[in-house]
Amino acid sequence: MKLAMPVNEKDMKTEICVSFGRSPYFLFYDTDTEEGTFIDNSAAASSGGAGIKAAQIIVDNNAGALLTPRCGENAANVLKSADINLYKTEGVSVTENIEAFIDGKLSLLDEIHEGFHGHGGN
């Protein structure tokens, strides 16, 4: 399965990013081949709707699951439409979270926040 994660740097030693929609990069990790690919998050600089665009990137890269510390309502709706499950990360280590997912130790992310919309001074 292909796992997606918001990460701070393009390195397997990097940490999970606290934000999903505005994370600088995404790591896509294939649990079968054990290979990781990093891509830039083009949604990070959006004036609004970053979560939606970021979720679109996760969908377009055919991820089977998203490992993230948090996720907004709109992004969660996009991911749900694509049948992508959300798992809550524990701690900040990318490798430990991948291992925890494989071992079935990560729980589904059930706290979906309402988003941080409308702070741009419209």
Added chain:
Amino acid sequence: MRIAVLSGKGGTGKTLVSINLAAAAGSSTYIDCDVEEPNGHLFFKPKAVQVEEITVGIPAVDNTLCNGCRKCVDFCKFNALAYVKDSLIIFEEICHSCGGCMMFCPVEALKETEKVIGTVENGMSDQVRVQTGILNPGEVSGVPIIKRLIGESNPASKEELTLIDCPPGSACVVMESIKDANYCILVAEPTLFGAHNLDMVHELVELFQKPFGVVLNKCIEGENPSEKYCVEKGIRILGRIPYDAELGKLNSNGEIAARKSEKYNAIFSSLLKTVRQEVQHETASDS
């Protein structure tokens, strides 16, 4: 004669100044453009209120027509659209009603539908026509409501005295509110923070090339950074409102001081006279 009342932040006294000027004038129009939290109506308590719904056009998709080209998804700068599993998802609350997605759709899968974003209320309080814009919570922008409030369809004539109570700050909604104003009153508090906020709106009215003056509110003994700012920049000070318990009490009880107190009727009548003279002076020097 349209006079906009603005300030760099909330709680400075925009509503206090605009409702009291409208009341002191007797016959006038008061427009509350602070659509996210309009409060002028709490003072005026208008009668015979008529409510009009304000709508914007947002896209609706026919997924049987959509060919999945994603031109709409790529176009939308607000990311209000996503394309998942052969169908388009539209996030209505993110949409800014620009209509671009509908223009770009090559197969006409997107059609415009009306969405109510708020209301405009029209009523009377003695001789003051009270117009209130109310934006529904969660909507992205109050601009369409403000456009309706100050647009051509407004029953108040251009000659009639109209007080526009602006939203706080200097963003799009404020620009829309002052766009057609003949004169701007900037209300400022006697603090460093107040002077900073005055600087923001001062920059805005200069940018819009509007004639303007300042009303110093909550005046106390001692140094007034906002007054200092006006002196340094050569800005006309139209009047001063004291930091006064009587005024504070009337205001917090939802009363209009100019209607309840002779003292304040005199203060606001005098301020109104000064503002009228300024506007006439500006009009004369323009022609």
